[in-house]
Amino acid sequence: MWREVEPDQRYEVQVDGHKVVAYGFGEGDEVLLCLNGGPGLPCDYLRDSHGWLKEHGLRVIAFDQLGTGASDRPTDKALWDITRYVAEVETVRQALDLGRVHLLGHSWGGWLGIEYAIHHPQALKTLILENTAGDLPHLSLELERLRSALGSETVAMMQRHEAMGTLEHPQYQAAITLLNHRHVCRLDQVPAPLNRSLDDWNMGPYVTMQGPNEFLYTGNLKDWNRIKEMSGFQMPVLITTGQHDELTPACAMRMKMALKDVELHVFPNSSHMPFYEEPQAYFPVLLDFLRRHRS
Known part of the structure; x- marks a missing residue:
């Protein structure tokens, strides 16, 4: 259902003396502002799977977060902080005069x-x-549960390499490859936009904020928890996840229980990328939610 379309606009925004590059599709007051994952990934994989939604009356905006893609790539680790990234999002929103947005993260x-x-x-x-x-x-507890499905000997091997700092060992990398296929993208052929993002991954922000891989959190976000604060949200919230997602349905349920005005959809044949793995189910859910909450 998704297909790549060329951006209609390319913007350069100054963020604390650094260049951040943003991309626009379509026009109008119903803005879908997309925040891609990583940290450290260019926005290609999310931008190019969602840009075509301009055909449904949406103005779609995505941007290469500082340190990624066509944006500047400073090396100061102090920049890799979620508070600074919040300020970056607000700078982009104001610089492009987006007004109130539908924020997709x-x-x-x-x-x-x-x-x-x-x-x-x-x-x-x-x-x-x-x-x-x-x-x-x-x-992190959920990730331990997913890792345990590899078997006790494999988990022990992974823990040994993590303790020794030998994460590049072929044994360890083989286990990570299997986990990624089970819980990140289950497709036999990885979509081109996702490959482009993965091939240009800046590991500086990723390691500093998250950790060395998808299944080991050691960065400055490892203790981050905003469930209490989410209970104060007044805006409508849509939560989506995949049955096989590394960020599991249990994580989605934990957020749902904290929120007031919330819908939750679990896609049964997806892991972490339902817009690629199960687009025929994902996009109707997203479009229906946005249609019901247009201003």
């Missing part, structure tokens, strides 16, 4: 979206939390 973009909604609720029409979590210590 996928994976790490969901954590960023939650943090943004805490500090700038007046800027949001709705919040769409895709394949994400509001409580990372709880997520």
